[in-house]
Amino acid sequence: MATDSPWARLRADFAESRLAMAGLGLLVALVGLALLAPLLSPQNPYDLAQLDVLDSKLAPGEKSSTGGTYWLGTDDQGRDMLSGILYGLRISVGVGVASTGLALSIGMVFGLLSAYFGGWLDAIIMRVVDIQLSFPSILIALILLAVLGQGVDKIIVALVAVQWAYYARTVRSAALVERQKEYVEAAKVLALSEARVVFRHLLPNCLPPLIVVATVQVAHAIALEATLSFLGLGLPVTEPSLGLLISNGFQYLLSGKYWISFYPGVALLLTIMAINLVADQLRDVLNPRLRR
Amino acid sequence: MSAEPLLQVEGLRTHFFTKAGVVKAVDDVSFSVARGKVMGLVGESGSGKSMTGYSIVGLVDSPGRIVGGRILFDGVDLATLDPVAWRAIRGKRIAMIFQDPMMTLNPVLRVDTQIVEAVLAHAGVSRESALARAREALVRVGIASPDERLRAYPHQFSGGMRQRVAIAIALVNQPDLIIADEPTTALDVTIQGQILFEMQKICAESRTALIWITHDLSVVAGLADTVCVMYAGRVVETGRVSEVLGQPLHPYTRGLIDSVPSRNRRGEPLRQIPGMTPSLLGMGEGCAFRERCAAASAACASSPDVAELARGRFVRCFHPVGEPMAAASP
Amino acid sequence: MFAYALRRLGQSLLVLVLMSFLVFVGVYAIGDPVELLVNPQADAVERARATAALGLDKPFLEQYAIFLKGAAAGDLGRSFVFNVPALGLIIEKLPATIELAFVAMVIAVALGIPLGLVAGLYPESVVGRSIMAGSIVGFSLPTFWVGLVLIMVFSVHLGWLPSNGRGDTVDVLGIPMSFLTLDGLSHLFMPALNLALFKLSLLIRLTRAGAREAVLQDYVKFARAKGLSQRRVIGVHVLKNILIPIVTVIGLELGSVIAFAIVTESIFAWPGTGKLLIDSINQLDRPVIVAYLLSIVTLFIVINFVVDILYSLLDPRVRLGGAAGAH
Numbered sequence: 004m005a006t007d008s009p010w011a012r013l014r015a016d017f018a019e020s021r022l023a024m025a026g027l028g029l030l031v032a033l034v035g036l037a038l039l040a041p042l043l044s045p046q047n048p049y050d051l052a053q054l055d056v057l058d059s060k061l062a063p064g065e066k067s068s069t070g071g072t073y074w075l076g077t078d079d080q081g082r083d084m085l086s087g088i089l090y091g092l093r094i095s096v097g098v099g100v101a102s103t104g105l106a107l108s109i110g111m112v113f114g115l116l117s118a119y120f121g122g123w124l125d126a127i128i129m130r131v132v133d134i135q136l137s138f139p140s141i142l143i144a145l146i147l148l149a150v151l152g153q154g155v156d157k158i159i160v161a162l163v164a165v166q167w168a169y170y171a172r173t174v175r176s177a178a179l180v181e182r183q184k185e186y187v188e189a190a191k192v193l194a195l196s197e198a199r200v201v202f203r204h205l206l207p208n209c210l211p212p213l214i215v216v217a218t219v220q221v222a223h224a225i226a227l228e229a230t231l232s233f234l235g236l237g238l239p240v241t242e243p244s245l246g247l248l249i250s251n252g253f254q255y256l257l258s259g260k261y262w263i264s265f266y267p268g269v270a271l272l273l274t275i276m277a278i279n280l281v282a283d284q285l286r287d288v289l290n291p292r293l294r295r
Numbered sequence: 296m297s298a299e300p301l302l303q304v305e306g307l308r309t310h311f312f313t314k315a316g317v318v319k320a321v322d323d324v325s326f327s328v329a330r331g332k333v334m335g336l337v338g339e340s341g342s343g344k345s346m347t348g349y350s351i352v353g354l355v356d357s358p359g360r361i362v363g364g365r366i367l368f369d370g371v372d373l374a375t376l377d378p379v380a381w382r383a384i385r386g387k388r389i390a391m392i393f394q395d396p397m398m399t400l401n402p403v404l405r406v407d408t409q410i411v412e413a414v415l416a417h418a419g420v421s422r423e424s425a426l427a428r429a430r431e432a433l434v435r436v437g438i439a440s441p442d443e444r445l446r447a448y449p450h451q452f453s454g455g456m457r458q459r460v461a462i463a464i465a466l467v468n469q470p471d472l473i474i475a476d477e478p479t480t481a482l483d484v485t486i487q488g489q490i491l492f493e494m495q496k497i498c499a500e501s502r503t504a505l506i507w508i509t510h511d512l513s514v515v516a517g518l519a520d521t522v523c524v525m526y527a528g529r530v531v532e533t534g535r536v537s538e539v540l541g542q543p544l545h546p547y548t549r550g551l552i553d554s555v556p557s558r559n560r561r562g563e564p565l566r567q568i569p570g571m572t573p574s575l576l577g578m579g580e581g582c583a584f585r586e587r588c589a590a591a592s593a594a595c596a597s598s599p600d601v602a603e604l605a606r607g608r609f610v611r612c613f614h615p616v617g618e619p620m621a622a623a624s625p
Numbered sequence: 626m627f628a629y630a631l632r633r634l635g636q637s638l639l640v641l642v643l644m645s646f647l648v649f650v651g652v653y654a655i656g657d658p659v660e661l662l663v664n665p666q667a668d669a670v671e672r673a674r675a676t677a678a679l680g681l682d683k684p685f686l687e688q689y690a691i692f693l694k695g696a697a698a699g700d701l702g703r704s705f706v707f708n709v710p711a712l713g714l715i716i717e718k719l720p721a722t723i724e725l726a727f728v729a730m731v732i733a734v735a736l737g738i739p740l741g742l743v744a745g746l747y748p749e750s751v752v753g754r755s756i757m758a759g760s761i762v763g764f765s766l767p768t769f770w771v772g773l774v775l776i777m778v779f780s781v782h783l784g785w786l787p788s789n790g791r792g793d794t795v796d797v798l799g800i801p802m803s804f805l806t807l808d809g810l811s812h813l814f815m816p817a818l819n820l821a822l823f824k825l826s827l828l829i830r831l832t833r834a835g836a837r838e839a840v841l842q843d844y845v846k847f848a849r850a851k852g853l854s855q856r857r858v859i860g861v862h863v864l865k866n867i868l869i870p871i872v873t874v875i876g877l878e879l880g881s882v883i884a885f886a887i888v889t890e891s892i893f894a895w896p897g898t899g900k901l902l903i904d905s906i907n908q909l910d911r912p913v914i915v916a917y918l919l920s921i922v923t924l925f926i927v928i929n930f931v932v933d934i935l936y937s938l939l940d941p942r943v944r945l946g947g948a949a950g951a952h
Binding site for chain 3: 352354382383384385386387390391393395398399400401402404405412413416417448450461464
């Protein structure tokens with residue numbers, strides 16, 4: 004079916020795996036929940052007026068003093084866990100996606116420049132990328148945050164700084180392969196401007212590996228942010244992501260009040276898993292070496 | 296010399312059961328090869344010739360499998376063998392050579408390892424004697440200083456050398472039949488000639504039968520005793536080389552021969568077979584070639600069977616081009 | 626080969642110097658340690674004296690120069706908090722971290738490669754699919770949360786294993802190791818498993834992907850055409866090809882495991898360098914942070930270097946150069 008557009012074929016191939024479709028469904032649901040958190044959650048956990056400290060540390064399923072049910076229990080301040088998780092989901096996913104988007108744009112620009120112009124520009128950019136990629140992301144993020152301090156913007160900066168190198172390298176590899184193909188020569192011969200060659204011709208063909216890397220990286224960014232928040236170096240208490248919620252609950256773990264840490268963790272796990280399921284199938288579908 | 300052919304393929308069918316449908320890669324293929332003789336299996340890409348070769352050695356990967364027919368090798372039907380028994384024959388009595396030697400030799404294993412393991416898989420001899428046989432095999436295929444070469448890795452050889460190593464591996468267990476799947480397509484023309492000549496010599500010396508799979512008629516002309524032409528998974532014409540090439544009966548064969556540039560006269564437009572090879576997916580009834588055939592008629596909407604028009608001369612066509620000549624001297 | 630090694634060595638040293646500068650710059654900008662160590666009611670004179678005592682009043686470049694000179698001699702300053710040589714502190718805690726990382730890596734490799742191989746060779750089977758599903762879960766689980774759950778189940782609920790600290794140690798070649806004692810093992814089990822989980826999943830996926838691709842290659846078909854047994858085809862032909870990239874990954878991941886140990890050490894209060902780092906960041910103990918970073922950077926550079934050399938030894942194509950060509 005040579006007349007199928009690449010997107011139609013991609014959709015069809017992707018849908019072959021029921022697991023991946025389930026993952027996609029889960030992901031859509033979670034993102035929907037995250038976006039609609041203020042509307043859906045029974046309580047705004049950050050509005051102090053709504054909290055009753057007498058309700059603190061209630062186990063899941065217990066009733067509140069106002070008659071509602073705390074389906075997932077409450078934390079040490081009497082905040083409804085379910086609401087906290089919905090809000091936390093919003094922040095976790097938001098930060099993850101924002102940082103990935105930024106890192107992707109920056110990395111892509113550098114990768115394309117590097118591949119297209121070659122020479123010393125390429126050498127410098129790739130040297131920086133190599134050095135950065137040889138260090139674990141958590142270490143780089145830790146140091147950056149230790150220096151920059153807390154705040155949503157600072158954690159996004161740290162996440163972007165950690166991720167851009169992956170994109171730069173992926174795009175550069177793909178672009179280098181494409182560059183040698185004949186249609187680029189043809190475009191050049193037609194005296195198209197260099198920007199046009201790069202953006203209209205090279206870029207679309209670099210997309211498949213980029214899509215795969217980006218999807219995996221979103222999950223990685225979310226996990227990294229959660230880890231950093233857990234260690235106390237990430238988001239401030241005023242904007243608690245799921246990682247911070249888990250961290251809050253840690254101290255109550257040994258006395259048996261597991262739900263304060265457990266359920267936010269489950270939410271985090273489901274999010275990351277859904278993304279990975281989708282990413283896996285995308286990678287299989289877009290991998291040229293598995294073509295029969 | 297017994298009158299029984301070494302290999303007799305009857306009605307072989309190998310189908311692929313893909314998500315998009317059934318692909319009849321090999322559809323009712325029959326031919327025979329006598330001991331010590333060379334048969335050329337000719338066809339374009341997608342004609343099913345390689346898959347026929349794989350079917351004979353039992354290397355059809357899923358989603359494909361042999362669904363019908365018989366493969367009589369020295370009287371035994373290979374298609375009925377269990378995997379272990381087939382494996383005993385593979386590499387020992389029937390050997391196979393593939394097209395691209397860079398891809399077929401394992402890049403991270405030494406050449407001696409790769410030859411020795413072929414010996415040890417079929418004979419419980421010592422490693423030293425296996426190594427000695429490997430050395431002999433390399434010499435036979437014309438590789439000088441074999442000891443040095445044995446300790447090398449495939450990437451240190453040129454394309455022609457690698458193919459010689461692959462041939463050595465095929466020969467080392469003295470098989471009765473070698474199936475060569477386009478072994479010279481990936482090589483330079485000059486090397487091609489050398490390898491062809493040497494294979495011919497070796498097979499003649501050791502009376503090894505050879506099936507040479509190719510798309511190149513000129514190779515077949517110089518090398519083979521008989522030729523079998525395939526199109527869209529079916530055999531369309533079989534016979535002695537001189538007869539088939541000298542007087543092709545099937546329109547496709549005729550078209551193939553006519554389209555060889557050297558056969559055209561200077562200044563005339565190059566002749567070609569109009570149209571394109573059909574997709575093997577969901578091929579229905581009827582002659583596969585009829586869309587491109589000048590002689591096609593309404594009768595061609597039903598599949599023609601193979602007809603033996605003269606001794607050893609088979610054609611699958613309702614309208615063969617002319618009558619076969621009386622058996623001419625080869 | 627020798628020239629290659631020499632070049633890599635030179636590059637590594639350059640990176641080390643560069644990193645030391647970057648680290649110094651970064652850490653220099655973190656807060657003001659004097660505030661932490663000095664009595665809040667101290668007056669300006671007191672502060673000035675403390676500043677001078679810690680060498681914090683000198684201009685930035687001079688501090689860096691003093692630092693470099695000291696570093697070359699092995700002296701990376703003294704901890705503001707503990708008042709002992711920073712490097713000494715790191716070295717003291719290092720064995721615990723290395724032990725944890727090493728055991729975790731062993732678990733990941735010993736389980737990951739065989740499981741990945743099975744999943745790659747029989748992708749449609751029940752076993753293959755479950756392994757893949759398991760690896761996706763393992764890959765998605767946040768390490769720190771798994772640690773919490775492990776504590777929840779094994780320490781709080783079942784009471785089988787201790788939830789923090791390191792067990793009794795035995796000296797191996799002068800270095801205290803805890804995996805040789807029963808008590809040590811009971812303390813080591815959960816943190817090592819926790820740390821291993823992510824790498825385990827990663828290795829399963831890598832091995833599986835490698836096996837799936839390898840099986841489609843022509844040399845596998847050719848090996849089977851020779852009549853080789855399935856065991857030999859997989860065990861020698863396929864395995865040797867996929868092991869090369871996997872070994873490289875293992876080498877590189879070792880550094881990552883050491884870094885991720887930071888999280889595991891925090892949860893399980895494992896007395897290694899990771900916990901030391903977090904504490905130092907919170908307490909603004911600059912010399913320790915610098916010492917840690919530089920030690921880790923050096924460690925990574927060494928690991929990368931060794932992996933490079935190892936890779937070139939394993940892959941004959943890299944080791945012996947291109948085609949000889951001669952006919």
